[in-house]
Amino acid sequence: MTRFYPVETSVLHSPAWFVPFDEFAQRVRAADVATALDRFDPDGNAWVPQETTAVRTPSAAIAYPELGRRRAPGAEPERFRVRFAAIGLAPLYPADGADFDAALTGVEFVARPYDDAGPPAVGSEPRLVRLLPGVAFPYGPGVRTVYGVVLDAVTRAPVANALVEARGTTSRDGIAWLERTLTDAAGAFRLALRWEGDPVTGPPAGQVFHLTATERPGRTGALDVRLPADRDIRHVMEIVEQQRRS
Structure with a gap:
């Protein structure tokens, strides 16, 4: 106790x-x-x-x-x-x-x-x-989420405990928002997107969200997700070694 x-x-x-x-x-x-x-x-x-x-x-x-x-x-x-x-x-x-x-x-x-x-x-x-x-988090009814997996771009091995993020600002009042999650041992993630993304006129019309995945400094990946078109797609994010600037 x-x-x-x-x-x-x-x-x-x-x-x-x-x-x-x-x-x-x-x-x-x-x-x-x-x-x-x-x-x-x-x-x-x-x-x-x-x-x-x-x-x-x-x-x-x-x-x-x-x-x-x-x-x-x-x-x-x-x-x-x-x-x-x-x-x-x-x-x-x-x-x-x-x-x-x-x-x-x-x-x-x-x-x-x-x-x-x-x-x-x-x-x-x-x-x-x-x-x-986490992947098993009990999101409430009506919470919009996207799911997928984070992999090493070279070995195709899953990246456990990677940080997956999406961020932006609201169009009406310019308030910054941030959604984050961590992958499980199999590299899987499920990320909530409760806020608005960047509008796209289409067709079809929708919103774009910019996702990033980080394993450690210098090893990251990025992916754009378009909703509602990509809502039910299993997204694959690839971690690559970033080139260092001299």
Whole structure:
């Protein structure tokens, strides 16, 4: 059972704490989010699962209080990572403003040793962990979606955990919009398109949406989708190595 702490100050000694955020609903996800903690073993060069239990504050922050509490002399900082899971959702691990990389498998942080005589030397700030709709996300009635697969253009292998995006602006008030999803292990995706695309006169008349797929910096793909004509088509997006500018 998840433990609840009455006030935020109870987790001030957590080396890291996180706030799960449902990007489709645009709100903090307070329930049904599971986490797994791993510690990096430098001797074995591997991540080792831990049994440490996370706690959740009333404001939905997830923390690991006292993780670095050690009295042993000469104790060294330790690396940890947290992996998130929620039904129908996929975690986006890069922090806001960081480059996307499909190889990231968790949020890493460092737990520095401390004890009663010496509090943690470095504080921690809450980090938003964005949860994007996955292939199995239960979109509500009337939500327009397109689906397909992301492949490597050379090997034709599926690209797992690729970031698929569409963005634009509304014609009436010029408000920017963004829809995002992540591919599953088979490279499949399903992306909501709740907003308006670029109008095309036809025939037939419709809207064009510009989709991009990213595996990591320098490996991307793009595809234009025309609706409603392409609504029921299985779209194939190809990831290619982009030429670097000198």
